[in-house]
Amino acid sequence: xxxxxxxxxxxxxxxxxxxxxxxxxxxxxxxxxxxxxxxxxxxxxxxxxxxxxxxxxxxxxxxxxxxxxxxxxxxxxxxxxxxxxxxxxxxxxxxxxxxxxxxxxxxxxxxxxxxxxxxxxxxxxxxxxxxxxxxxxxxxxxxx
Numbered sequence: 561x562x563x564x565x566x567x568x569x570x571x572x573x574x575x576x577x578x579x580x581x582x583x584x585x586x587x588x589x590x591x592x593x594x595x596x597x598x599x600x601x602x603x604x605x606x607x608x609x610x611x612x613x614x615x616x617x618x619x620x621x622x623x624x625x626x627x628x629x630x631x632x633x634x635x636x637x638x639x640x641x642x643x644x645x646x647x648x649x650x651x652x653x654x655x656x657x658x659x660x661x662x663x664x665x666x667x668x669x670x671x672x673x674x675x676x677x678x679x680x681x682x683x684x685x686x687x688x689x690x691x692x693x694x695x696x697x698x699x700x701x702x703x704x
Contacts, residue, residue: 578631579621585635586620587613588642595661596681609662633699637691645684655680 570577590613598612624631649655654676656664664672 575625575628578624578628578635581639582624582631582635583617583621585638586616586618589620589638590614590616591658591662592642592681592684595658595665606662606666629699633695634692637695638688641684641688641691644687645680649680 570580593616594609594612598608601608620631620635624635646655654674656674656677661673661677664670
């Protein structure tokens with residue numbers, strides 16, 4: 561009931577809804593980028609993790625207001641691709657919890673990250689790009 565109410569509210573306020581969706585996409589992208597790259601320059605324990613991810617969420621949310629249609633395409637592609645890959649990982653295994661990844665990286669235990677994580681990460685990026693391209697082509701076709 562709460563989810564349905566939230567969905568109705570965001571549908572009525574579509575630009576704000578897209579802002580929330582884009583912000584969530586930016587946050588999820590931030591987690592993946594932090595896990596892959598940014599952890600190497602972070603010496604502050606959890607501060608940089610939260611600042612980086614929240615900053616991406618805010619940036620994506622604000623940009624989505626000005627680039628409404630494209631924000632929907634990018635956000636749904638990123639979130640959808642992550643959901644598909646994460647769903648597969650629940651059955652196939654080998655994908656650690658994101659917060660466990662961050663904790664291992666912070667203590668310098670990079671060897672604890674399974675190699676399968678990088679395969680999932682690459683699949684997520686590739687699937688997100690494919691979904692963005694498909695949706696952009698469909699959007700251009702519908703716009704014409």
